[in-house]
Amino acid sequence: MSSSSGHQRGPSLSSLAHELKTPLTVITGFAELLGARDDERTRREAATRIMHAAEQLSSVIDDLLAGVAADKGDLGRRLLAAVEAERQARDDKAPT
Numbered sequence: 001m002s003s004s005s006g007h008q009r010g011p012s013l014s015s016l017a018h019e020l021k022t023p024l025t026v027i028t029g030f031a032e033l034l035g036a037r038d039d040e041r042t043r044r045e046a047a048t049r050i051m052h053a054a055e056q057l058s059s060v061i062d063d064l065l066a067g068v069a070a071d072k073g074d075l076g077r078r079l080l081a082a083v084e085a086e087r088q089a090r091d092d093k094a095p096t
Helices: 013-036 040-070 074-093
Strands: none
Touching: 013 040
């Protein structure tokens, strides 16, 4: 792929997925911890980490939306096409 392609201007789909999944993993893990622990200190710390991860996730989404708006829709169309291609590839691999 040439360096002038659209992929060179922004994050790759796998990079974007990583940026979104990392805070979600933190949120899920600490939410499970909240459900499993009775100790108030651990519960407060878990709640604080969940809030921080949610803020990170919100920031990534805001940056993504700003990039889509700045790109006048071209990035959005490419992202949607890439997501659809990923979804189709998963569907094709799924056992029937």
